Amino acid sequence: xxxxxxxxxSLIVQKxxxxxxxxxxxxxxxxxxPWYQQFPGKGPALLIAIRPDVSEKKEGRFTxxxxxxxxxxxxxxxxxxxxxxxxxxxxxxxxxxxxxLTFGKGTHLIIQP
Amino acid sequence: GAVVSQHPSWVICKSGTSVKIECRSLDxxxxxxxxxxxxxxxxxxxxxxxxxxxxxxxxxxxxxxxxLINHASLTLSTLTVTSAHPEDSSFYICSARENxxxxxxxxxxxxxGTRLSIL
Numbered sequence: 001x002x003x004x005x006x007x008x009x010s011l012i013v014q015k016x017x018x019x020x021x022x023x024x025x026x027x028x029x030x031x032x033x034p035w036y037q038q039f040p041g042k043g044p045a046l047l048i049a050i051r052p053d054v055s056e057k058k059e060g061r062f063t064x065x066x067x068x069x070x071x072x073x074x075x076x077x078x079x080x081x082x083x084x085x086x087x088x089x090x091x092x093x094x095x096x097x098x099x100x101l102t103f104g105k106g107t108h109l110i111i112q113p
Numbered sequence: 114g115a116v117v118s119q120h121p122s123w124v125i126c127k128s129g130t131s132v133k134i135e136c137r138s139l140d141x142x143x144x145x146x147x148x149x150x151x152x153x154x155x156x157x158x159x160x161x162x163x164x165x166x167x168x169x170x171x172x173x174x175x176x177x178x179x180x181l182i183n184h185a186s187l188t189l190s191t192l193t194v195t196s197a198h199p200e201d202s203s204f205y206i207c208s209a210r211e212n213x214x215x216x217x218x219x220x221x222x223x224x225x226g227t228r229l230s231i232l
Binding site for chain 1: 117119145147149155156157158159162172206208210219220221222223224225226228
């Protein structure tokens with residue numbers, strides 16, 4: 001049973017455009033929702049995270065939108081750059097972030113110059 | 114800050130041997146560390162939660178006698194793949210969370226992984 005569904009599987013965006021990746025979760029016990037960026041051969045690096053008591057969080061070019069009633073959250077990358085080309089994973093866990101993470105299947109993002 | 118170091122980064126060994134992977138939090142203490150497994154072009158799957166000074170908690174379907182976890186200190190957890198076989202070949206990644214208690218908004222920080230290839 002996949003508890004976090006991520007889409008799209010792959011995404012191509014022109015430089016300067018907005019990249020949007022969506023995730024949906026099933027487990028209502030989840031209370032912490034991070035996004036990670038992973039380059040080939042490396043571990044995931046935390047980009048931004050949100051808790052369900054807020055609907056949006058912005059850090060630089062990265063924004064998380066969160067819809068608790070729909071059990072959905074999304075990552076927006078503004079002014080996308082070629083250096084943003086990577087695989088992005090949404091994740092979720094409970095215990096206020098203390099438990100192991102359940103990851104989405106990942107989105108392979110390519111930013112075309 | 115919040116650096117997690119994993120060693121070795123790549124190991125190739127013969128079938129039947131045991132392999133130990135180390136995960137260290139370099140600049141913070143971690144009561145809890147996590148071990149994940151990632152197959153090529155796939156997502157990360159949680160294998161086990163490693164607790165300092167106590168037994169690890171394994172996810173359903175993960176053989177605890179196959180994947181031995183030891184969390185000897187607040188900065189070190191080890192994963193030993195015993196009697197490794199080709200199907201154990203994968204990318205193993207650890208993460209650590211700073212020891213500031215639950216509901217403290219502390220994220221998990223990941224190491225760069227260990228690529229294990231069993232011949």
